[in-house]
Amino acid sequence: MKGHEWLLMLVLLAYLAATMGYQAEIFFKVKGGARGGRILLLGAVVLQGIALVGHTLALRTAPFANAFTAANFFVWLLLVAFLLVEKPRRLTALGAFVTPMAFFVSLVAFAVRMGRAGSPARFDSPWLVVHVVLIGLGFVGLGLAFCLALVYLTSEKMLKTKHVTGTFRYLPSLQITDQLVLQSTTIGLALMTVGLAIGFYGGMTHTFIAPWRDGRILLSAFTWLLFALYLCTRRLLGWQGSKAHWMIVAGFAVFVLTLMVYQFRP
Amino acid sequence: MHILALGLNHRTAPVDLRERLAFAPSQVGEALRRLMQQAPATEAAILSTCNRSEVYAVTSNHNAAVERIKQFLAQFHNLPAERFSPHLYHCLDDESVKHLFRVACGVDSMVVGETQILAQVKEAFDSARACGTVRVVLDELFRRALRVGKRARTETDISKGALSVSSAAVELAKQIFGDLRGTNILLLGAGKMSELTARYLVAQGATAVFVTNRTYERAAELARKFNGATIAWDHLPQQLHRADIVISSTAAPHYVLRHDTVAAAMRARRRRPMFLIDIAVPRDIEPSVNALDNVFLFNIDDLEQVVAENRREREKEVHKVEVMIAEETGKFAQWLKTLEVTPTLKALTQKAEQIREAELQALFNRLPHLQGRDRELIQAALKAVVNKLLHDPLITLREAAQSDDGYLTIDVMRRAFKLDNDS
Structure with missing residues (x-):
């Protein structure tokens, strides 16, 4: 393993510990768990940033040039976004959902490692870089929406079954969570729309391949459609509540799993 | 010196007796003045709520203090002591400290973890300070009680969860709508x-x-x-x-x-x-x-179940708070020890000795030509200065040890010589 890979291994362990910290506080009422998790998360995010810069400089390519670094880059952006909103929006409970996802994605990426994750792609066109970055940021928005939808569904389930003590007290209110899901989805989808549009434009006019021949773009388009459907049903039919949030959870989970199978296939 | 807590509460006395022995906020000042005149106490505070009336006092003769406080209560409330004596409890030193900490944390309350009591403890403290009846010991005790009360509420869930159907409904509404x-x-x-x-x-x-x-x-x-x-x-x-x-x-x-x-x-x-x-x-x-x-x-039924569950959750937190109280009681006992005369004498002489040594060393470094006899003479002179300077404070401290409010003098000495900062 190279230096930055050791660093990423350390980061992976920190994510596991942060996951345990957040979950201990939210689900088992261990005071200080989330605080410890937050400190670990901050440290890990800094280390992961250094590792990604190290990798970029070593290979002289973007940090999303192959599946391994792209997954790490996505996790890094997701956690930066989470840390930025956690305190101002009082979303400690979200940590118990974001950290396991970050750990899971990092773990799968690490398990297949660089060698099997495909050789670094060439970014001949600046349009392609913009396209990939925007889609990546869009996924971060949708990833946050996914975790927030899980928070919403947990809270809703507890209210419906009248189990409203313990963990319930740590969860943000349903209305606030619902609004945050909507905001994250809207921002994520807007970024993704621009990213996809650039992708299609670049595919048609520049050197990179036709969009319908790139599975990742098709998958992104599918995800885009799913989240656009959520926004439409919400705006036009007034869909709120568990059905709408299940749509987000199922859609994003299917997307992540399919993408991982596609990216890390043997 | 002893810390005495004496009073009655919802567990030991019926409501009709509690209301007879309660002190209205406007009465507390007068009550404290009369209490200080009647009881052999150097400090006193009165905590009076709808569920408890308690007197905290610092005294050197706790048996006499108990009897005098009972007399004071009887006279002040115009009630024969026999009527309320069987309902009184009293505790001494560490137990008194622990008791006030439990009260401040809401562990001793009728509704476990209720928050109002902390404000009432603060009110009792403020009234006693305004009357000048809290000095060193009760001042520190009440400050620490307020601190541990806040700690219990932030570090545990003892005050979390509504305990009435109406407030449970409000909590749920907030959880759904936020604002x-x-x-x-x-x-x-x-x-x-x-x-x-x-x-x-x-x-x-x-x-x-x-x-x-x-x-x-x-x-x-x-x-x-x-x-x-x-x-x-x-x-x-x-x-x-x-x-x-x-x-x-x-x-x-x-x-x-x-x-x-x-x-x-x-x-x-x-x-x-x-x-x-x-x-x-x-x-x-x-x-x-x-x-x-x-x-x-x-x-x-759902709402009552929520309330019952909240109550159980609070009860579960009591153990954590008791651990916190034991820890804080220990720390207070350590602090109290510093008000004893022997450690203060020792700390004062040690500090003087350290200063003398340091100054002597600095002087010899600046004057390296001084040898043998000269050095001995300077050492002896400096020692004599220190001893003479310390003579009066040490005598005062030893005398203070013999008096009831000697700990006040000790406290002044410790502050004047900054002995606590050095330890």
Whole structure:
């Protein structure tokens, strides 16, 4: 393993510990768990940033040039976004959902490692870089929406079954969570729309391949459609509540799993 | 020197006795002045709430102090001591400290973890300070009690969770809507309980209140109390969608709100959440309503279960708070030890010795030509200066040890020589 890979291994362990910290506080009422998790998360995010810069400089390519670094880059952006909103929006409970996802994605990426994750792609066109970055940021928005939808569904389930003590007290209110899901989805989808549009434009006019021949773009388009459907049903039919949030959870989970199978296939 | 706590509370005395021995806020100053005159105490404070009346005192003769405080209570409240003596409890030193800490944390309260007691402890402390009856020991004790009380509430869940049906409903409403500002309440029926719950919700920011009742006059009367509006009973299905929170308490023998009515209202309000509180028996709202998306129905049993669960959760936290109290009691005992004369004498002479040594070393470094006899003479002179300077303070300290309020002198000495900063 190279230096930055050791660093990423350390980061992976920190994510596991942060996951345990957040979950201990939210689900088992261990005071200080989330605080410890937050400190670990901050440290890990800094280390992961250094590792990604190290990798970029070593290979002289973007940090999303192959599946391994792209997954790490996505996790890094997701956690930066989470840390930025956690305190101002009082979303400690979200940590118990974001950290396991970050750990899971990092773990799968690490398990297949660089060698099997495909050789670094060439970014001949600046349009392609913009396209990939925007889609990546869009996924971060949708990833946050996914975790927030899980928070919403947990809270809703507890209210419906009248189990409203313990963990319930740590969860943000349903209305606030619902609004945050909507905001994250809207921002994520807007970024993704621009990213996809650039992708299609670049595919048609520049050197990179036709969009319908790139599975990742098709998958992104599918995800885009799913989240656009959520926004439409919400705006036009007034869909709120568990059905709408299940749509987000199922859609994003299917997307992540399919993408991982596609990216890390043997 | 002893710390004495003496009093009665909801566990040891019935309410009629507690109210006879209570001190109104306006009486506390006078009571403290009379207490200091009557009891052999150097410091005193009175904590009086609806559930307890307690006297905290620093004394060198605790047996006499107990008797004099009883006499004081009897005279002040004009009540024979025999009437309340069997209901009194008293504790000494560490136990008194622990007792006040338990009181401040809400562990000793009727409703475990209640928050009001902390403000009442602060009030007792402020009154005693204003009267000048707390000095070194009780000052430190009450400051630490307030600190541990706050710690218990921030580091444990002892004060979390509503303990009444109405406040549980408000907590749930907040958990659904976040901010209650702008939410509309609909009262179905004009029961006292629903009125009380509505009051709590309005106090938290709920804006509009609609009332509907089979008898229009009662609905109008209740609506007036909230500056609200009435809805004709027959128009309920058409108007239901306007309500975010519905509180139902009619005397109807059948369901007043059925599944289909609520489903239609949810469509009309574009499935924004609706919180239904059914406190009527027999129930007013069809239970299957809870299965509708974004509809949350709680009946009286559900709310009482929430309250019971909250109470159990608080009880579970008591153990954590007791550990915290034991730790803080130990720390206070350590602090109290510093007010004893022997460690103070030792600390003072040690500090003087350290200064003498350091200055001597600095002088010899600056004057390296000094040798043998010269050095001995300087050392002896410096030692004599230190001893003479310390002579009077040490005598004063030894004398202080013999008097009842000697710890006050010790405290002044420790501050003057900054002995606590050095330890």
